[in-house]
Amino acid sequence: MSESTIVTYQELVEAGPTAAFVKSAIERYRRSEMYRNAVSADNYFRQRNETIRDFTRMLFTVDGGQVRDFTASRLRIASNIFKRLNVQRVMYSLGKGVSFVGVGESGEDVTKAKLGDRFDDDVKQIGVYALIHGVAFPFWNLDHVDVFGASEFCPIWDEDSGALMAGIRFWRLDAYHPLTAVLYEQDGYTGFRAAGADGGSLRATDEGKRAYKRTYAEVPADGLKLAVDGENYSRLPIVPVWGSDAHQSTLVGMREGIDAYDLVKSGLANDVQDCAEIYWIVENAGGMGDADLARFRDRLKLTHIANVDSDDGGSATPYTQEVPYAARKEVLSQLKADIYEDFGALDVHTVAAGATNDHIDAAYQPMDEEADEFERHIREGIMDLLALQGIEDTPIFTRNRVSNIKEQVEVVAMEAEWLDEETILRKLPNVTPDEVAEILARKDAEAADRMAALPPALQANAAGQPEGEEEGEE
Numbered sequence: 001m002s003e004s005t006i007v008t009y010q011e012l013v014e015a016g017p018t019a020a021f022v023k024s025a026i027e028r029y030r031r032s033e034m035y036r037n038a039v040s041a042d043n044y045f046r047q048r049n050e051t052i053r054d055f056t057r058m059l060f061t062v063d064g065g066q067v068r069d070f071t072a073s074r075l076r077i078a079s080n081i082f083k084r085l086n087v088q089r090v091m092y093s094l095g096k097g098v099s100f101v102g103v104g105e106s107g108e109d110v111t112k113a114k115l116g117d118r119f120d121d122d123v124k125q126i127g128v129y130a131l132i133h134g135v136a137f138p139f140w141n142l143d144h145v146d147v148f149g150a151s152e153f154c155p156i157w158d159e160d161s162g163a164l165m166a167g168i169r170f171w172r173l174d175a176y177h178p179l180t181a182v183l184y185e186q187d188g189y190t191g192f193r194a195a196g197a198d199g200g201s202l203r204a205t206d207e208g209k210r211a212y213k214r215t216y217a218e219v220p221a222d223g224l225k226l227a228v229d230g231e232n233y234s235r236l237p238i239v240p241v242w243g244s245d246a247h248q249s250t251l252v253g254m255r256e257g258i259d260a261y262d263l264v265k266s267g268l269a270n271d272v273q274d275c276a277e278i279y280w281i282v283e284n285a286g287g288m289g290d291a292d293l294a295r296f297r298d299r300l301k302l303t304h305i306a307n308v309d310s311d312d313g314g315s316a317t318p319y320t321q322e323v324p325y326a327a328r329k330e331v332l333s334q335l336k337a338d339i340y341e342d343f344g345a346l347d348v349h350t351v352a353a354g355a356t357n358d359h360i361d362a363a364y365q366p367m368d369e370e371a372d373e374f375e376r377h378i379r380e381g382i383m384d385l386l387a388l389q390g391i392e393d394t395p396i397f398t399r400n401r402v403s404n405i406k407e408q409v410e411v412v413a414m415e416a417e418w419l420d421e422e423t424i425l426r427k428l429p430n431v432t433p434d435e436v437a438e439i440l441a442r443k444d445a446e447a448a449d450r451m452a453a454l455p456p457a458l459q460a461n462a463a464g465q466p467e468g469e470e471e472g473e474e
Contacts, residue, residue: 005032009165019202029154038150051259090127095400130243241381344370
């Protein structure tokens with residue numbers, strides 16, 4: 001019976017955080033379906049589609065054996081559909097950044113301010129990994145987020161509750177450099193490094209287990225910093241963020257469609273190259289040997305003149321091959337349409353120019369349904385990261401979609417007399433949620449400057465006070 005590829009927290013507790021356990025866990029995880037799908041997804045995301053890359057045209061011999069057809073063209077055209085669809089889903093929900101419900105007294109997003117300037121970009125990376133790997137592992141690293149993918153992080157689950165209790169991040173520059181690994185536990189993290197590039201035994205680094213939050217003191221004599229205190233979070237500062245309820249890579253189920261598209265497209269290009277030359281059928285030339293035929297062919301290519309003996313009924317007739325273009329073009333169009341439909345994506349080429357928002361909304365309906373599921377998982381992951389810092393807030397996503405902006409602005413303008421300024425700004429399609437607070441603050445400042453420039457009598461009148469009566473008088 002083969003060993004399970006799922007590493008559990010109970011196994012970690014039994015074996016201890018040793019180098020032997022870390023090495024064994026990484027080897028087991030590399031055999032898992034999650035890891036293999038993540039590696040393949042990385043290749044397809046980089047437009048290195050594995051099936052078309054490894055495709056070789058074969059011929060069958062008379063005895064049934066297979067040999068490589070060395071005469072066939074070897075164009076391998078890899079499509080970028082996988083990256084295009086996943087980036088579309090991520091940017092649809094996260095392209096305009098993340099906002100939060102809680103606001104300060106002046107209208108600023110106080111939660112966003114605590115998360116740092118790069119938080120929006122980190123969330124986009126979480127979304128990409130959550131889709132193409134099936135899961136992302138964001139690590140709250142003191143004051144920012146580091147995002148681990150399933151191709152570099154071995155999760156360690158509790159076999160009873162299924163919660164993520166620990167994990168191992170592992171990497172190496174290439175096959176010529178040693179493996180490096182870090183074991184993350186609830187009470188700190190420990191670094192490990194292989195003895196050599198051959199991936200031999202691991203050993204713990206000299207620092208030992210370190211706390212996640214450390215306090216340093218500077219020693220004036222040599223300028224070095226000395227750790228004087230360490231503190232950990234209430235739980236593991238790494239949370240799993242899934243991309244869908246299926247808990248699997250978006251490559252699963254889509255790969256076959258992408259491979260078929262690449263093979264048909266590459267086959268069409270190869271046929272164009274293979275059929276590009278004119279071939280000749282020579283009649284009544286049975287007396288010509290292979291050498292004579294070769295010389296005849298070479299002379300024909302050079303001079304484009306065929307010299308045959310017509311007295312004996314000899315002739316040379318040129319022929320060309322027509323590439324089956326129409327049928328393959330139809331297959332490519334159907335394959336692409338099916339891939340977009342199954343993924344729930346929008347092919348913008350199907351939206352007619354000048355379409356009304358009703359038509360655009362109908363085209364976006366499948367994408368909205370997929371986005372609802374995707375945003376639910378991203379929202380839960382962000383709230384788990386906030387909980388590590390003792391923050392209770394709810395993220396808000398503004399979907400980034402093609403629309404008839406003129407039509408939307410006209411509708412908001414018609415409703416403006418019944419709405420306040422903040423609501424109007426939030427409804428405008430070309431104003432992001434983060435810009436609303438800034439615009440309102442600038443408008444208040446401009447109003448205050450105009451008020452200060454007025455004569456005292458007009459200031460009192462604008463403030464609703466009778467002329468000559470100062471504020472606070474009875």
